[in-house]
Amino acid sequence: MSYPIYQVDAFTSKIFGGNPAAVMPLERWLPDETMLALAIENNLSETAFFVPLPEDDEADFHIRWFTPGIEVPLCGHATLASAWVLFNKLGWDREQIRFHSKSGPLAVRQTNDGWLILDFPKFTPEEQPTPALILEALEGAPQTAFFVPNDTNYMVVLEDEAAVRAAQPDIRKLKELGNLGLIVTAPGTECDFVSRYFAPGGGIDEDPVTGSIHSVLVPYWAKRLGKKRLEARQISARGGVLRCELKGNRVDIAGQAAFYMEGSVYLP
Structure with missing residues (x-):
């Protein structure tokens, strides 16, 4: 066949x-x-x-x-x-x-x-202390993280885009979390926000561009920036551009x- x-x-x-x-x-x-x-x-x-x-x-x-x-x-x-x-x-x-x-x-x-x-x-993350494994795996990780129960991801918000670009997490330690992955995000210099996504729980060290994590990112940044329409970039080596809009309990990506x-x- x-x-x-x-x-x-x-x-x-x-x-x-x-x-x-x-x-x-x-x-x-x-x-x-x-x-x-x-x-x-x-x-x-x-x-x-x-x-x-x-x-x-x-x-x-x-x-x-x-x-x-x-x-x-x-x-x-x-x-x-x-x-x-x-x-x-x-x-x-x-x-x-x-x-x-x-x-x-x-x-x-x-x-x-x-x-x-x-x-x-739309996924709403739960704020909680950053797990010790993330603190060990990612240099400069903040003490507070967000957990996304719908897709078992963690999210950490770094200071700026440069910190996201420089992130080099220990993938082996992230895998020990036993969840799907880790979203790393920050305000963008030429867009509203940037992100990267490491998903060793799914067999992927780093995903080039991930639409689904914007179900989490858009509500977070819409609230923080006070706007519903957002331009996002995932700044992996391949890179990608996403135009997003928060619409009640849904997200347009x-x-x-x-x-x-x-x-x-x-x-x-």
Whole structure:
């Protein structure tokens, strides 16, 4: 059996930037162990799989995401990449795409200038003392951190963008936390805020651009900066740009996408 596969760089307008995601449309689910094996073989931070739902369903597709280590409950860049494939390769001609996911309903719509807007849930982090392992792993970590129970991430806020760029956490110690990962953020010099994301719990030392963490970052920075529309940059080596807006208990996360390749996967 052969299955189509696409690779799209998300949150960037040019290939070799943003975050690459593999996208595999399916007619029906493959076994979980097969989807994890495909994600390992693709060796990208996420591979997205989706199947169509019945016409009378509240969503159009059921979407799932696998890292090379685990299935994750929410992923922004691979959702954006999946929407790009549907709009541009699979002939989807409606205004938006509705996905059912482990994190509830998600939607993606396309703007006239080619940006894709993710409609994602808002996550509220809980302030708490910074765990000792984070203090040991990240030089200059503050004494107060935030925990995000919805996706088991921690978040620390550093003084400025330079501190985020310079961060070199001990990945082995972060993995000992037993959670998904650590978000590091600060005010931006040419945007509202910047971030980086280290996710050893998901088998990823550093994720290039992470849409899902903006479900946490946008509410935090909207409150701190007193504004609902925010421009964000994830300042990994590849880097990415996100236009965000807080909308009640939802967050709009917009990005561009660059098509890289398509092909077929052959399974016995």
